[in-house]
Amino acid sequence: MSTPDTARCPIDHAAMLGPTGCPISPGAAAFDPFADGYQQSPPDYLRWSREQEPVFYSPKLGYWVVTRYDDVKAVFRDHQTFSASIALEKITPTADEANAVLASYDYAMNRTLVNEEEPAHMARRRVLIQPFTPEALAEHEPMVRRVAREYVDKFIDDGRADLVDQMLWEAPLTIGLHFLGVPEEDMDQLRQYSIAHTVNTWGRPQPEEQVAVAHAVGNFWQLSGKILQKMRQNPDAPGWMPYGICKQKDYPEVVTDSYLHSMMMAGIVASHETTANGIANALKSLLQQPDVWQELCDDPSLIPSAVEECIRHNGSVAAWRRLATRDAVVGGVHIPAGAKLLIVMSSANHDERHFADAGRVDIRRDNASDHLTFGYGSHQCMGKNLARLELQVFLQEFTKRLPHMRLAEQRFDYLPNTSFRGPKHLWVEWDPAHNPERAHPAILAQQQPVRLGEPSRQTVTRPMRVERVTRLTDDTVLLRLVAANGQPLPKWQPGAHIDVECGSAELSRQYSLCGDPADSGAYEIAVLRDAASRGGSSWVHEQLKEGDRLRIRGPRNHFRFDESAKKAVFIAGGIGITPIAAMAHRARLLGMDYEIHYSGRSRKLMPLLDTLIAEHGARLHVYPKDEGHRADLTALLATPQPEVRLYACGPERMLGALQACTAHWPDDTLRVEHFQTEPPTLDPAKEHAFEVELKDSGITLPVRADQTILSALKAANIDVQSDCCEGLCGSCEVRVLGGNVDHRDLVLTRGERDAQDRMMVCCSRAVGEKLVLEL
Template sequence: MNTSSASKCPFHASAELNEKAQKFDMFGPEFQHCPATALQSFREEKPIFFSEEMNYWVVTRYEDIREIFRDPVIFSARNVLEKFTPDTQETAEILQSYDYGMNRTLVNEDEPIHMERRRELLEAFDSSKLEGLRELTKTLVTNKVDEFIGLGKVDLMATLLWDIPVIVALKFLGVPDDDISVLQQFGVAHKVNTWGRPSLEEQKHVATNVGKFWHYSGEVLERMKQNTEGQSGWMYDMIRKNQSNPRVVTDNYLHSMMMAILVAAHETTATATANAIKHLLSTPKLWQKLHHQPQLIPSAVEECLRYAGPIVSWRREATENIQINGVDIAKGDKLFLVMAAANRDPEQFENPEELDILRDNASEHLSFGYGAHQCLGRNIGRLEMCAFIEELTRRIPDMALSEQTFTVTPNTSFHGPEALWVEWTPKAVQGTEKTSRTFPIGNPDKRTIVRPAKVVAINTIATDIKEIILASEDDTLAFPRWTPGAHIELHLPNGLKRKYSLCPSLNANHYTILVKQETHGNGGSAWIHHHLMVGDRLSIQGPKNFFPLKPHTQPVLLIAGGIGITPMLSMAEQLKHENKEFRLLYCGQTRQSMVHINQLEKFAQAPELYISSEGNRIDLETLLKVQPPKTHIYSCGPKSMINEIQMLAERYHLAFSSELFTSESQTLDPEKENAFEVELMDTGKTYSVPRDKTLLEVLLNNDIDVPNDCAEGLCGSCEVLVVEGGEIDHRDHVLSAKEKQSNQKMMTCCSRASGKITIKL
C-alpha cells in the first residue's frame, strides 16, 4: 500500500480566527487549561500564525514542527531558556552572591559546538547502561508506596512523583549518597521562573535555591574530581572527558550540565507521570486493563506522552529568512513549537483526541523533541514512568481520582497538575498484588502492540472477493473510530501481515475489509480465502491513515481500479454526507468481479462504471484534461493506473493523492544484497548495515528512535535526509522520480546504498 500527494491542501482562516491569532496569549485561560484543544482550530485553518501579544510565531502542525526540529542551524535553540520575566537587580545580586555562572548547555547551544559536546555525552545514555538505574527506581517506588498504601488517600505528586526523579537523576550523575540528601533540598520548580511570569518573591526564592545548588554542587564536583578511580556515574564519565578533551568538555560545562540534567530529569518526569496517571484514572477501564495486562504499560506510557506530554511547547529562533509551509519567517523571528497540538494532529495520528493505549505509532510523538536536540534522557524518563505505573496498577487496582479542582502553574511550556489526589480502599488492596514486571528499556517494540479481534462474518460479495467483518475481542476496549482512507493490518496465523483499507460497516463497532484472492501473491489472501472462518481470533494493528481525505471546497474526483474501490467507499460516503461536489469512477474487468456494483448509489449519487469486458474502458487522458482547475484526484488501484494518473495530474496541474496495494515482497535476499555503512550526522557514529538487515532495523537495534510504520516502502514515515555519500538504491513507492534522482532522501525500511553515506534524522 502506497500513498502520495502532488500538492498540499491550502489553509483558509476566517477573519475571526485571524484576529484571534494576533491576540493569542499562551498565558490565557484556554491555553493554560488545555494547550492541545486551545490550538485545534488554528492547526486546521491557520497552522502557523504570528501572535502580536507574544511576539512569536506559533507553529501547530506535526510535519512543520518535525522539520523545524530537524534543522538546528536555520532554527537555533539559543532562545529556549530566555526568561519571560528578566531577573531583577535583587535576584541578580542573590545569584552573584553564590558565584552563579551557568552557561549554555545541550538544550540551548548552537552548532557546531552543540553536536561536538552531544557526541561526547551520548554513550552514558545507552539503554544497556541504564539497567542498574531501573532496579534502583523500582526499589525507590516500592518503598514509597509501602509508606502510604495503608492511608487510602494521598497527593501522589507530593508523596511519590516529585521526590523520586530527583534521587534517580542524582544517582545517574554519580553524586555520592551523603550529598544527595543535601542537593535534594534545592529542588526548584523552574517552569514558572523561566517560562512563566513569577512574582518578585517567587524570583527571589528560585534565585536563592539556584544559587545554593550551584555553590554546593560545585563543591561536590570538586570532590568528585579528586576521586575518579573506579567510580561510575555520568559526572565521572564527563570528568574523564574533561581531562581528555578540555576544549569541548570545559570545567564550566561540567558544572552547568550537572544542574541542567537535574532540572531536565526532575520536573519533566514528575509532570509526565502525573499527567499519565490522571488520564488513565479518568477512564477507569484503562487502569484495570493495565492491572490485568501489565505488558501493555510501555505502550500506555508512550500514548500518555503523546496525549498529554509534560512539555507542551518549545522555542526556536530563525537564523536566516526561510519559508515554512508557505509562511515567510524572517531572520531573527522567534517561534513557539507547540508539540501538544502536533501530537494530536489527525494527519499523523488517527483518532488523535482519544487516549488509545493500543496505538502502535504513539512513540512518534514529539514530546521528547526530534533530531539533533532530542532529549538524551528520554529512556530514563520512560523507565521511571513504567516503574511508577506498574507499581501502582499492580498494588492498587481500585485507585480512583479524588474530587478535586486541578490547578497548573501558569507558564508557556510545562503542563501538569500541581497536585494529584487519589484514593482507594486500604483493605481492598490486600492480596491484589501480582508478580512485579520488568520492561525492556527504551521505545516499546511496536510489533507487540496489537488489538485482539474476532471474525463475526465472512461474505462472498464478488468473484474472488470476500467481505470480512471483525469485532473487538476485548470487551473493555472497543475498536477506535477511523476516518475515510484508513486501514488496518491483519496478523495472520501463517506469519504473514497484510494491510487492508476499512470500508463502511453497518455496525459502528465493527471493522469491515474486502479481500481479493491474488493468484500471484505471497499467500496472505489465499490463506484468508481458504482457511479463515467465523469465530477465528486475529491480531490487528491500526487503524492508521496514510491516504486521508482532506477538507475540500474544490471538486473531487475518486478513481478506483478493481479492489481499489475499498477506500473510495468511505470517502464517497463522507463527501456525500457533507454535500460536497465529487464524482466516483469505478473501473473493473468484469461486472462479476466488482463489489457493491448495484449499491453504489448509497455512496455516490451518480457512480460511473468502466467495465473492460463490456467494451467500456476508461480514457484517463480525455477525462483528466477537461477537469476544472484545482480538482483533487484520489485514486487507488493497480500500479499502472496510478502511474498514468500521476503523470496526467502533473501535466494538467491537478492535485493528486493515491494509494497502491501491492503484493510485492520487500524481503531481503542476502545473496543479492550489498552491505553498506551509514554515519548518523546527529551523533557522528557509524553503523554497518549487513546484507540481511535493513537500515531501519540497524537504527532501531541501536536505540535510535526513527518513526516507522509499514516497513514496505509504502508510507514514507521512516524517511531520513541523505547528507552525502554513495548512490541510493531506492525501493520505495513514496518518492517521486525527481526526488529519487536528487539522492537527498531515503526510506530506511527498504532502500539501500552503495558505499558509505551520511544521513540526518
C-alpha cells in the same frame, strides 16, 4: 475614500500590528501562557491556533508561537536557522535587585546540552551519551524498582494518598541522584531549589518574589558546586557526573569545569522535575479514563506503549524556545532574523494532521512514539530512555498493587510557566481491603520486562473480534471487526488501511478500510481470495469466522484524500475498489464533483458493486470485462484538467497504464494505492555498496550490496519504524537531506520521488556512493 476616524475607537490599532507589520488576530492578542487555560491544557488552549493560525506573534510574550506538528518539527530540525541558545534564557527579565542577589552567589549558569550550539553541542553529546543508552540504563532497573516499591509501601494500606507529595516528587529525585552519582542528602533543599529554578527561567515571578527566587537559585548553584567537588574526590564512583569527570581527562576542551558545574545543576532539574511531572501527568490521564486504566491493569504488556501515549497526550515538557538567526519561513509565515520562538510540542502532539483522534488516550496508538515531547533532531532529550524506564516501572508497580485506585474529587493546579507542567497534587483513593497482595502475596515478585528505545508501531496491536463475515462475491468476503473490549475505535480517514496479523505476528497483511469513517464502532475490510496467496488471504477465507479474535495495527494512511480539490476522478480495478469506496462516499457527503470508473472481470465478481450503484448512481461507470466493456483510460485522461485529483487502486498492469496516461498531467495529480507486490530481493551482483550519513545522530554507516538500509540501521541500534518491508505500507519513510535516491517503493507519488527529499529505507537505495538522512 475618506480616512476613518480612529480617535473614537477604543482599540490601539498600532499596538495590534506585529513586528513584521501584519495585523495581530484577537486570538494571538489574547494568548497568555501564564493563564489558567494554558496551564490546565496547552493543546486545548491552542486548538484555535492549530486550526486557524498555526504560527502567530504574541504581543504579551514577545514571541512567535508555533503550534502544528510539521512546523514544530521543522524548527527543531533546522538548528542552524533556529538556535537553541535562548532555551534557558529567563522568559521574564528580573529586576536589578534580584540580579544582584544572583551575582552574590557567583551564579554562572552557562551552556548545557539544552542551549548550546554546534559544533560544541554534538561534540559534548557524543562524549557524554554512553550512560544514557538502553544497554547502560539496564543496570539501573533494579534500583528504580526498589525505590518505587519502597514509596508505595509507605501508603499502600492508607486508602488515600497525594501521589505527588507522598511519592512522585521525591522518588524520581532519589533515582535521579543515583543516576547522577549524587549522595542522597539535602533532599528538601533540592526540592525547593528545583522549583525556584523553573520559576526563575520559565515562569513569571512578581517583583516581590524575584529576590526570594534568586536566593533559592543561588543556593542551588552553590550546592551543585559543592556536590561536584565531593564527586571529584571519587571519580571512579558510579554515576553520570563521575563519568563526565573521567571524560574530562581525555577531552579537557570539551568537558570543562564550568560546563560540569552547569550540567550538575541542569542534570538535577532534568532528571528530577520533568520525570516527576511526567509520571503524575501519565497517572492523571489514565485514571481519568477508568476503562483504559482497567485495560492496562488487565494486560501490563501494554505499559510500554501506554507510556509513549501518555508522553504524547500529556507530557511534562510543553514547549521549548528558539532564536531565529536569519530570516526564515515557518508554516508559510515570515519570521524575521532575531525573532524569538515558542515552539509548543504539547500542541503539536495533538495535531489531528499527524495523530488521528488526538484528544483521546489510545494506549494502542501505533504512532505514539512520533511525539515531540522529547524534542527532535540533534537536541532530542538525551535522558529520554531514563524517563521511559521510570515511567514503565512506576506504572507496573501501580497496576500490579493498586489496580482499584481511582482519582479523588479535586481541582488540578499547576505552577504557572511556559514550558514544564505537572499537577501540584494528585489525590487518589482505593479500598485497602481489596489490595491484591493481601490475597496473593506472590504478585509482588511478578514483573514485566522494560522496553526502551523501540518505536511503538512494531509492537502495539489492537485485539479485535470478527462481528460479521459477509460474502460479497464468490472470491471476496467482507469482515466487520469490532474492538474486543467493546470500546470505540480510533478515527480514520478515507484511504487508510490496517495491518492484520493473519494467524501469527509473523504473517501480517495490509487491507484498506472500506466502511464508513463515521462508524467508530467497527472497521470493515474486503479480502479477495488470491490464488497466489502467501498465507494471508487463504487464512482469512479458510479459517476466520464470526466470533473469532485477531489482532490489527493501525489505521495508517498513505493514500490521503484531498478534500480541497475541485473534482475527484476515482479509478478502481477489482478488489482495488475498497479504498476508493470510502473516498467516493466522502466526496458525496462533501458535495464534491466526482466520478467513479470501476473495472472487473464480471459484475458478479466485482465487490461492493450493488452498494456503489445505490449510492452514486450515474456518477459510477462500470466496465465488466465479460460484457465487452473496457475503460478507455487514454481517452478518459487525454486532457489535463485543473484542480482535479485522480485516485487509483487496482492491479499493477492498470496502475502502470495510468502512470503512462497521466505523464502529461501536473505532478502529483495521480495518487495510487498498490494492494500487491512481489517481495523485494537483493541481487548483490546487480547492486552496489554505499554509505548513509545520519545527520542528527552524527554517525555514518556502510550499507553492503546485499543489505537494505533498514537492516543496517537496526544493526547500529538506530530506531526506525517498519512493518511490511516490501515498500507498501510507508512505515519506514525517512527524510533525505542529500544524495540521489533509487526509489523502489510503491508509496510515493511521482512528484514526491522527483523531490528527492524522502525515501522508504526498507527497499530504496542510493544512486551514488552516499545518502544523508535525517536520523
